[in-house]
Amino acid sequence: MKKEVKYFDLIKQYKSIKGDIDKNIHETLLSSNYILGPKVEKFETNFAKFCDSKYAIGVNSGTSALHLALLACGIGKGDEVITVSMTFIATAMAISYTGARPIFVDIERSSKTIDPRLIEGKINSKTKAIVPVHLYGQCANLTEIKKIAKKHKLFLIEDAAQAHGAKINGRVAGSIGDVAAFSFYPGKNLGAYGEAGIVTTNNKKISEHIKKLRDWGQSKKYFHDFMSFNYRMDGIQGAILDVKLKKLTKWIKKRRLIANKYQKELSKHDIETSFEEKEMYHTYHVFSVFTQKRDSLKKYLNKNGIQTSFHYPMPVHKQKPYIKKKVQYLPVTELIAQTQISLPIYPEMSMGDVQKVIKEIINWKIHN
């Protein structure tokens, strides 16, 4: 039987850290701190440090993190928030939850993140914030975006769900905007064993507001100050994430090593891949190949036991909840939706498997 190359392998990762994970889960079970509690607090402190941020507030998903980040900036009904269509749907839906409207801007051809040159054309008196997405694990061009946000007095909210540890000019994702949202969905570079997310900020007022928003608006038990949510992080997820955070820097380095290998070998055959923009530190949550024949490539790799994925085949502005009568045309977004394919990449992947993927893509290329 042919050996499968998985898209990622969470079981292999669990086995590599089983001792510490099991111990920390066990301690949580015996302490009965099942929601928030000392393990979550320890993780919040360590994650804030990892992100060079003063505050980190643990919540129950990346979507909740985005929702609360927006609410804490006062975003609501009648407001407009500038973002991208080439993202996971959660970015847009979190904006919609507040009553505001997401305004979609096209991405840059090279970085695949929001094109700063197109932002100002979408700003009007209703615009309240910009939500750039650090797609695939690489920061959006925050240097330019921050200038625009400042000039127009807009909040800058980073969707850093895919970009734990990514950097721009040496500054780490989550520390640059007014506030940032991270996801710990199991498949993310730092993943929980269930749902979890976190908000980071350097702003004390925003941090305190989010702490209440996630926990029924309570400053004191059973006293509720405003309309709010049950968005708290589980104790067990905090315990798991605190163990995994210690490995994250090493894991990102391994992803970068695999990405380098893919780039080096595939570029020799004129295959367009992900790459690192100048001044960026890419964490390669997703490693892409771009080709007009991506469906043929997916089929060929699948036939040879190699799993792949698409990120994302249907842009948000064409999804049912967002499509309009006169469909907006976002040329680069649509090009990427039709030509992108994601290769297997994860820290536990063997270099033999990486070689196999490269070999098969080159085989395919020769016949295409």
Ligand SMILES: *Cc1c(COP(=O)(O)O)cnc(C)c1O
């Ligand atoms: C994963 C993801 C989210 C949502 O995070 P969840 O933890 O799944 O709620 C938001 N934005 C982007 C860009 C994501 O990739």
